[in-house]
Amino acid sequence: MDISRRLAIGELKEHKRIYAVIIIVIALTMTSFMLENAYLNYMMQVVDDTTKLVTSDAAIVDPSCNLRDLYGTEVELKNAGEIAKRIEENLPGYKTTIRVTAQGTYGLGVKGEAVDGCTIQGIDPERDNEITSLADKIVAGRFFSKNDSILRGHTPLYIEIKGPGNLPDFVYGTSERPLEGDKPYPIIIGATAAKMHPSLGVGKTISLTMSVSGKETSYATVNVKIIGMYESGTPTLDALMWFMHADSLREIKGYGEITGKDWHIPGVGTFRGYNPIKVDRDRGDVVLVKAPEPLHKLNPIGYSEEVKEKVSSIFPFLKVYSWHDFLVYIAGSMQDVVTIMLWGSIAVTLFLCGAAIKYVMDSIIMRKTREIGSLKAFGARDRVIFKIFLYQGLVIGFIAGILGVLFSLLVMYLVNWYGFNVEFIAGTQLKVSFIINWLTLLISIVLPVVLSVLAAAVPAKKAAMLSPVEALRKGELSL
């Protein structure tokens, strides 16, 4: 074994108590880092899963839309099918899906006395599921199937309200009943909505009034049958967002070849009916873009912006929102601030640990000056002395890193085993869970090693540069 390593091990043994304290402090810092990071990873994963139900990696909308419109008030995106196709052609590995959206209001109870709202996302089940994995989030009932009556076969009650200037001259009730005997459209609702309104359940049929075009203020009331219930991990979103088949919404919104006759409502007037309609699958309100899995998962925000930039470069005239834009819209920069604070607090603690290592080694070197002088007299070169202290830093950092990882794994195991939940809205609970990625694990070991090696390098250099005579003399003086 290298003489420096032999002597370093001896030093470590001799000062095991003080070094143990430093190791524990660093290990606990790394434990806290690992736990916070792993919880943040979990939260990010949940947020990622949830917000990506709305935006995927990027969402393309009509230039007149804003972020708020992602909740279902977009106007039709012209040439949606062409846009989706061009993205897949120009950006290898990218996937797209077209969505048709609306905002809904539903009545509950016999007389429809309870009223709540939701955003309805019309999805192409197969394609959308590849991007959002919605099917995996179903907690009751089922996902869409081919046997579902996606198209009702005749136009819903569809009313255009037109008035002078911007004001409507007629406002129709939002919970108008559909025609009797109407086949309901299948719908998947969020678990939180069901918790807030216990009468909502799988198999139940309700009437839903939709604002089918955000900019033109037109409404339709339809029957929907709840076929499934999903849970995304973010209860607030599950209260708001419901999923229908895109073709159902295309039919409701009239996205297709209209062959129907006009409708007459006694006492109200005659309105244009879209029944029956041959839906056009190239029409929709939003194109969702899914980018290939990023290599740099540590920085999903940066990747999201990258995807947005790439998509924007193909369609500079359209509005492209990244997943991060939407995240900032719903949560502000909270997530970013938490991440910065986490790294900041770790940096401060590690800096203090580094300072502690440096000062402990400084004091050891002060006491060991004569020993260093003797080693030099026996032929030890500067680098031998340097390495003695550097090895100590290396061992301290490595042990601290490993212990930190082990401590945090133990805590994570215990929390998962106990099942720790936090109360959220409407009796829903937020699960406390962790996701460890290899990068976090690597950082938790490498960071303390780098830190303690750097902290040890300063006193090590000082020790190495001591002249043998000075070292022997100072050693004598210190006794």
Place this chain on the structure above:
Amino acid sequence: MSKTGEPIIKLKGVSKKYDEYGVVVNALYEVSLEIFPGELVSIIGPSGCGKSTLLHCMGLLDRPTSGKVYVDGRDTSKISGKEIALFRGEKLGFVFQNYNLIPRLTVLENVILPGLIMNRDPAELEKKARVLLEEVGIHHRADHKGVHLSGGEQQRVAIARALINDPVVVLADEPTGALDSDSSLELMELLVELNKNRGATTVFVSHDVEIAGFGRRTIALKDGRIVGDTREKGVDFKKVLKKLSTNSREE
């Protein structure tokens, strides 16, 4: 190994100045001397006369301000800073006043330490260390920690350690400085014996006349200058001591 008849250590006009708080101190002044193979040399002089500085210059622990130091025929001023450590480890053995054993190491480990620094084979070193410990009469404590030994025993270990790399010369700085008189005498007898049996060239520094008397050659140092050397014709130990005291009176 040293060349027969050639000096093992040669100092030519060596001066050493220190700057202590802005005051220049002449620790050595134009010192020239030669140490030959097999010699047992004592350097005597009062405190602060430059004995240790002289030993440090001979031992390449310190560089002279001017003049040259030759070790085993090589001009050490031409050896680079990095190489000097290796050269020192290879050619010189040191015994310090306070033994400087590494407390956490055993006696055996302390003895082989300079050999390990020179990257020598640990098994060979251990074998050799045991022989040396036998020679210095401390083999029965080989596996004890250095700190558990008496001062005299620790200094014996230090002597064995100084010999582990077969140095051309052993330099001892006040080897009995921390010992009681009985232990001091025993230790000096050991040095004499090693010098006689092994032919180990030894230079030691002492301010104690009785201890210095163990040297077969004595050099007297006063205010950084050599004032007497028993190697000179007609100068014996008594005359050297007399020169020391005369110089003191003259001052």
